[in-house]
Amino acid sequence: MWDRFSQPPGPATPEPPLAMPDLRAHRTGNTGVPYVWRFEAKGEGPHVAVVALMHGNEPCGAVALDRLLRRGLRPARGTWTLAFANTDAAAGGRLFGPAGTPARYLDRDMNRLWAGVRAEVPARGPPPVYPQGREQARVAAIAPWILTADLLLDLHSMQVPSPALTLCGRSPRARALAVALADPGWVVADDGHADGMRLIDHPRFSAPGSAAAAILMECGQHSAPAAGVQAWRGLIRFLAQSETLDAATARTLLAEANAPATPAKPTVVDVTHVIQAETDEFAFVKQFQGLERIAVGGTLLALDGKRALHTPYDDCVLVMPTRTPRRGQTTVRLGRIV
Numbered sequence: 197m198w199d200r201f202s203q204p205p206g207p208a209t210p211e212p213p214l215a216m217p218d219l220r221a222h223r224t225g226n227t228g229v230p231y232v233w234r235f236e237a238k239g240e241g242p243h244v245a246v247v248a249l250m251h252g253n254e255p256c257g258a259v260a261l262d263r264l265l266r267r268g269l270r271p272a273r274g275t276w277t278l279a280f281a282n283t284d285a286a287a288g289g290r291l292f293g294p295a296g297t298p299a300r301y302l303d304r305d306m307n308r309l310w311a312g313v314r315a316e317v318p319a320r321g322p323p324p325v326y327p328q329g330r331e332q333a334r335v336a337a338i339a340p341w342i343l344t345a346d347l348l349l350d351l352h353s354m355q356v357p358s359p360a361l362t363l364c365g366r367s368p369r370a371r372a373l374a375v376a377l378a379d380p381g382w383v384v385a386d387d388g389h390a391d392g393m394r395l396i397d398h399p400r401f402s403a404p405g406s407a408a409a410a411i412l413m414e415c416g417q418h419s420a421p422a423a424g425v426q427a428w429r430g431l432i433r434f435l436a437q438s439e440t441l442d443a444a445t446a447r448t449l450l451a452e453a454n455a456p457a458t459p460a461k462p463t464v465v466d467v468t469h470v471i472q473a474e475t476d477e478f479a480f481v482k483q484f485q486g487l488e489r490i491a492v493g494g495t496l497l498a499l500d501g502k503r504a505l506h507t508p509y510d511d512c513v514l515v516m517p518t519r520t521p522r523r524g525q526t527t528v529r530l531g532r533i534v
């Protein structure tokens with residue numbers, strides 16, 4: 197008779213792709229702004245904000261916030277603001293009836309629109325005009341709720357099946373936060389994008405005189421079930437690190453998720469080059485997935501029209517290569533392990 201522990205494993209059933217949760221239950225919010233929730237504990241503590249769906253086709257953050265809200269978790273001290281950002285893009289631009297296919301954005305990339313955004317609620321009067329479209333209007337609506345945070349986590353996923361990583365910009369405070377979380381195990385310090393400011397680079401979080409800090413977690417490939425698991429673990433560790441989530445509850449939740457109580461020390465990459473495609477013919481010489489370490493400087497990475505792109509130094513790390521880059525887009529970042 198077969199012992200059940202000695203049986204060979206059966207054929208693995210592929211997990212279904214990570215799906216967008218049903219967001220209708222979260223629409224009302226409790227702030228007057230749809231899909232924005234705030235919970236305040238009696239005990240003093242920091243204001244902590246978590247953003248999901250900055251890009252409408254990245255369900256992992258929505259999966260994590262949906263779980264937090266459905267479980268009825270609340271801060272033990274301080275304040276939580278939980279925001280589903282680009283819900284219109286997540287619904288494929290359909291405001292009524294069944295949702296369409298989730299889109300990254302409808303008019304403009306919401307994570308390039310944060311320069312000059314203020315936390316103030318707009319004064320009463322004629323409704324402001326948002327020439328850049330629906331994302332700019334939504335940024336103005338949620339800004340007063342999240343640009344007042346002391347600590348902010350922005351949950352994203354990637355086009356490529358790269359290991360998860362945390363982007364911390366150039367702020368030493370954000371870098372220390374990402375290293376302290378240590379999950380994901382890669383921390384990437386970078387300058388953001390030439391084509392517009394990310395939320396984590398807003399002066400609220402990046403100015404030398406500010407005490408606030410914001411990080412952007414890239415939890416895995418958009419539809420990978422592991423991205424949902426990473427977003428949940430990252431969220432719990434972030435809330436625990438801020439001491440707004442009760443420590444015993446955090447331990448229980450991490451144990452439930454089979455996550456180690458203390459993750460290993462993370463690897464930190466300092467981005468030295470941000471490569472933009474100069475032509476629509478940009479093509480990598482092979483399919484990179486991200487976080488490869490290229491041992492020898494001068495190794496050919498890609499062709500971009502007549503231009504050849506080589507690694508600028510030995511032991512160069514590739515961060516988030518894009519599958520089908522277009523002219524003017526960031527195609528890959530290059531960095532050194534520090």
Ligand SMILES: [Zn+2]
Nearest residue numbers: 251254352353
């Ligand atoms: Zn994203």
